[in-house]
Amino acid sequence: MSVGLVLVSHSAKLAEGLAEVAAQMAPDVTVIPVGGVPGGGIGTDYDGVVEALRRANSGDGVVVLYDLGSAQMTAELAVESMGEPGAAVLADSPFVEGTVAAAVAAQGGADQAAVRQAAAAAGAPGQEAPSATGAVDVESVELELSNEVGLHARPAALLARSLARIEADVSVRLGEQEADAHSVLALMSLGARKGDRIEIRARGAQAEQALRTVTELVEGHFGEADGTH
Amino acid sequence: MGCTADGIADALRAAAETVAEHRAELIELDRAIGDGDHGENMNRGFAAIVSALDSGVPEGPGAVLKLAATTLISKVGGAAGPLFGTAFLRAATVVGAASEMDTQAVVAALRAALEGVQARGKAVEGDKTMVDALLPAVAAGEAAAGLPGADVAAVLAAAADAAAKGAEATVDLVARKGRASYLGERSAGHTDPGARSTALLLGSFATLAAR
Numbered sequence: 001m002s003v004g005l006v007l008v009s010h011s012a013k014l015a016e017g018l019a020e021v022a023a024q025m026a027p028d029v030t031v032i033p034v035g036g037v038p039g040g041g042i043g044t045d046y047d048g049v050v051e052a053l054r055r056a057n058s059g060d061g062v063v064v065l066y067d068l069g070s071a072q073m074t075a076e077l078a079v080e081s082m083g084e085p086g087a088a089v090l091a092d093s094p095f096v097e098g099t100v101a102a103a104v105a106a107q108g109g110a111d112q113a114a115v116r117q118a119a120a121a122a123g124a125p126g127q128e129a130p131s132a133t134g135a136v137d138v139e140s141v142e143l144e145l146s147n148e149v150g151l152h153a154r155p156a157a158l159l160a161r162s163l164a165r166i167e168a169d170v171s172v173r174l175g176e177q178e179a180d181a182h183s184v185l186a187l188m189s190l191g192a193r194k195g196d197r198i199e200i201r202a203r204g205a206q207a208e209q210a211l212r213t214v215t216e217l218v219e220g221h222f223g224e225a226d227g228t229h
Numbered sequence: 230m231g232c233t234a235d236g237i238a239d240a241l242r243a244a245a246e247t248v249a250e251h252r253a254e255l256i257e258l259d260r261a262i263g264d265g266d267h268g269e270n271m272n273r274g275f276a277a278i279v280s281a282l283d284s285g286v287p288e289g290p291g292a293v294l295k296l297a298a299t300t301l302i303s304k305v306g307g308a309a310g311p312l313f314g315t316a317f318l319r320a321a322t323v324v325g326a327a328s329e330m331d332t333q334a335v336v337a338a339l340r341a342a343l344e345g346v347q348a349r350g351k352a353v354e355g356d357k358t359m360v361d362a363l364l365p366a367v368a369a370g371e372a373a374a375g376l377p378g379a380d381v382a383a384v385l386a387a388a389a390d391a392a393a394k395g396a397e398a399t400v401d402l403v404a405r406k407g408r409a410s411y412l413g414e415r416s417a418g419h420t421d422p423g424a425r426s427t428a429l430l431l432g433s434f435a436t437l438a439a440r
Binding site: 042043045046047068077 | 264266270302303305306307308310311312314315349350406407408
């Protein structure tokens, strides 16, 4: 099982849409949207959040993300109402970026604290990639992106996810830019497209395996039907 | 004379009437600098309190306050839900299982309500929120309670008066919390809806207590 997510929004459409985006990148994570008030208006639904917290908790805990002011307060009250302290925690993050980062972290098997941390770190501009540059034991490989969409959302998520259980610091370079390969958002913000040459650098006990994994993904067009059309 | 469970229930019914009367005004205020739902949300919440009380007034003023709190939290849907909900919840906790609230208990409940609102909403004085009505109200209530012959009516009258003045003074403020804060300087020139509804609630409690 994994950490569950509850998305508290003023709008049902907003919460549901965001849950869809998150599910695309983290298919095995329970993501429950709670948007709007019963009957369909704009607002936040306390009872709905309480119910969602219960459903989202498979035993590994829940991280709650929210959009604006009253959603935060409603979520806080709901979290406080839970019998088990710490079963659910709020993540203070941008709603969309935080949710995506949290979902990917949860998919990779991160615990509740790490999922919350992933959300909190998301959306902070210029987030640091743990740069592998300059270290002696850096392995690297240069690859050409041949899949249709480049390092877009799904491939970026796939890449970050595939590295989750490999013990290595991995970064991806495109020209002068470098991104932490464990961060979907950082990968996406590289804007690497089809035909771009990227350099993968890895450091750590399983650096070689990390490079092999990334190479297989890139050469396999990230599972896209055919990278050539 | 102290406040019994029935007294608190009557105060909540009076508040519901006041909120219903001022529904349009609160909507207008909120439309100017917020999302326009405050009047509707408050009205829905207090109407739900009245229906809950109609099906039975719980035993003790603390339990009545708690019923108001949980109803507002569940039914309001906007920021007023968790904020007023937390206010009533903290007040209920202070009252505990006592069968009646004396003057000191009313003052303590007001203080607890303020602290609850500040803990929940993280607003301080001058942020153009309900704190700007509630904070002077609590101070005035505490001062009134210290005067000779003070009773619940005197405390609530002083609190309501200070809340009304505090709410009026939010006109000049620039919002730093809540939806209005997105407007920046443009939020000045309008009364804060939450401060106004706080003043309305305390005003209805004071009017009832003075009877």
